[in-house]
Amino acid sequence: MAHIDLELLRGRIRSMTFERGTPEQIALWREDIAESRANLVIEDMMPTDEDDAMFALMLEEGVPPALMSSIILDLYKSGTGQLAA
Template identity: 80%
Template sequence: MAHIDLEALRKRIRSMAFERGTPEQVALWREDVAEARANLVIEDMTPSDDEDAMFAMMLDEGVPPSLMSSIVLGLYKPGTGQIAA
């Protein structure tokens, strides 16, 4: 994956309307994401530092894990790694 512009992504996420998680929910989600990441490492599909930072930022913004992939797919132009306008 190309370099991820975290600040541009954060700005777009902050402008989105969705129900953000409570601090308690986010704490549980962090555990779930850590477990999922560990499984990826076992499968030899280790996320890049940029990908780890992106998912950490999304959790900081209260994004539910069930929305993360659809947000990423909706914001990035296919094959470019650039946020769509």
Template identity: 70%
Template sequence: MAQIDIETLRERIRLMDFKRGTPEQVALWREDVAEARANLDIEDMTPTPDEDAMFAMMLDEGVPPAVMPSIILGLYKPGSRQIAA
């Protein structure tokens, strides 16, 4: 399976217009994401290292967790790890 192109994704996210989180909000979101990931591990749905890196980068860029799914759906073709042109 192809790797997620984190840097291209980062570039696209930086061009997007949305309200980015404050450092305090991002710190809380990191805790929430860590808890959600632990639950996925329990359910035997462990994210791949690429997926972990993608979500970490999105938090680095201040993307609110509620916005992440729409960004992913807007940038990727269904069933693909290739960013749509």
């Protein structure tokens, strides 16, 4: 994955309309993501520090895991690794 401008990403997420998670939901999602990350490590697909920071930011903003991949796809231009304008 290319360099991630976390503050730009945070701004984009904050401008989006979706139902944010409750603190209880976010705690459960955090556990699920930690488990998924551990599985990636087992499969020798080590997430980068930037990947970890991006998912942490999304959890901080209450993004449900089901929307995370859609948000990433919508925010990044295909093939460039840059946030879409």
